[in-house]
Amino acid sequence: MTAPVTVSVTRHVDPSRSSEMLAWVQAGTSLAEKFDGFLGSGWVRPSAESPDRHMLYRFTDTDSLAAWEASPQREWWLEAAQGDVEEKRRERRTGIEGWFVEPASVESLSAAPVAPPRWKQMVVIFMVFLPLSLLANLVASHTISGWPLVPRVVLVTTVMTPLMTYVFLPWITRRMSWWLHR
Numbered sequence: 001m002t003a004p005v006t007v008s009v010t011r012h013v014d015p016s017r018s019s020e021m022l023a024w025v026q027a028g029t030s031l032a033e034k035f036d037g038f039l040g041s042g043w044v045r046p047s048a049e050s051p052d053r054h055m056l057y058r059f060t061d062t063d064s065l066a067a068w069e070a071s072p073q074r075e076w077w078l079e080a081a082q083g084d085v086e087e088k089r090r091e092r093r094t095g096i097e098g099w100f101v102e103p104a105s106v107e108s109l110s111a112a113p114v115a116p117p118r119w120k121q122m123v124v125i126f127m128v129f130l131p132l133s134l135l136a137n138l139v140a141s142h143t144i145s146g147w148p149l150v151p152r153v154v155l156v157t158t159v160m161t162p163l164m165t166y167v168f169l170p171w172i173t174r175r176m177s178w179w180l181h182r
Contacts, residue, residue, distance in 0.1 A: 003061070003170035004039060004058055004059065004060055004061065004170070005058065005059050005065045005092055006056060006057070006058045006092070007056070007057050007058070007065065007090065007092050008054055008055070008056050008089075008090070008091045008092075009054070009087060009090050010052055010053070010087070010088045010089040010090075011053050011054075011055060011085050011087050012051055012052055012085070012086040012088055013051055013053055013084065013085055014051070014084050014085075015051050017084045020084065021053070021081075021084070021085065022043075024077075024080060024081050024084075024085070025041075025043050025053075025055065027077060027080070028041070028074075028077045029041045029057075031073045031074065031077055032057060032074075034073075035059075035064065035067060035068045036064055036067070037059045037060035037061060037064025037065070037068075038057075038058075038059055038064070038068070039058040039060060040057070040058050041055070041057035041058070042056045042057075043055055043056075044056065052088070116180040116181060120179070120180050121180075124173065124176050124180060125169065127172060127176075128164065128168040128169060128171075128172045132163065132164065133160065136156045136159060136160050137156065140155070140156050
């Protein structure tokens with residue numbers, strides 16, 4: 001099962017080139033929109049005075065993202081800002097954690113999801129965590145109940161963590177997006 005991938009790139013921008021920067025971001029979005037799997041993008045500033053910009057873009061899966069990142073269009077777009085923009089950090093997120101971005105102010109947003117309230121994130125995580133935890137503990141009580149506590153908890157946690165991260169949280173996030181973003 002594949003999950004949507006959100007990429008967050010922190011870039012330092014020459015403050016005297018803010019107008020050109022906005023045009024550059026919009027050009028990149030226009031190019032990316034033509035690629036299969038593109039879900040949206042946005043530009044987030046930590047504060048009004050900050051020369052840094054956090055650029056977010058999201059694709060339906062890693063293959064769609066890879067096609068964009070390896071494209072000549074993206075290469076041309078990145079070359080267009082050489083000298084005016086310096087990449088400082090890049091981070092990829094999959095599953096529900098892609099929603100946990102807390103923008104300070106949004107300059108430009110094109111179809112990028114806004115993070116839902118924390119209480120909604122908690123409810124959605126709970127909806128998956130409780131039944132999975134009950135099931136894991138039920139299975140453990142019938143199969144490894146004689147194990148000492150620490151190895152038993154380590155095994156259950158080792159099984160549950162990837163299931164939550166790569167299977168159930170992305171699944172519930174997609175199913176509950178209507179409510180998360182209402």
